[in-house]
Amino acid sequence: DGVDPLYWVLALMLVGAPILESLIFPPLHLFTRRLPGHRIAFVALIGIVAYVWHGMAIPNLAQAAGFMLMALWYGYLAESYPSPSLVSPIKIPYYGIVLAHFAWNATILIWSIVVNGLIGAGWVL
Numbered sequence: 001d002g003v004d005p006l007y008w009v010l011a012l013m014l015v016g017a018p019i020l021e022s023l024i025f026p027p028l029h030l031f032t033r034r035l036p037g038h039r040i041a042f043v044a045l046i047g048i049v050a051y052v053w054h055g056m057a058i059p060n061l062a063q064a065a066g067f068m069l070m071a072l073w074y075g076y077l078a079e080s081y082p083s084p085s086l087v088s089p090i091k092i093p094y095y096g097i098v099l100a101h102f103a104w105n106a107t108i109l110i111w112s113i114v115v116n117g118l119i120g121a122g123w124v125l
């Protein structure tokens with residue numbers, strides 16, 4: 001019979017996207033770390049990359065803003081818990097971003113389910 005494709009979409013959204021999309025944070029942080037105003041440069045670069053990767057449409061500005069917030073979080077974690085190298089297994093900043101990204105996607109999913117349920121139940125017009 002097989003697995004409903006919706007489960008694959010949910011798995012990709014909740015697990016795959018946070019793991020794969022968050023891989024961009026360590027190299028971009030490493031790249032911008034030596035620039036003057038590195039924190040601003042890193043956050044702006046993450047926002048631009050997120051906006052482009054997610055489709056460059058006006059609604060994608062909200063996604064880009066979310067990624068910029070995650071970039072601030074990554075920067076804080078990278079300064080507080082530095083990794084010895086890009087390939088180091090000590091990746092607290094990366095795992096912190098993956099968890100934040102998972103929580104963000106889960107919140108969006110739960111919000112959509114709740115709002116659609118309320119609309120379907122006639123609670124929201």
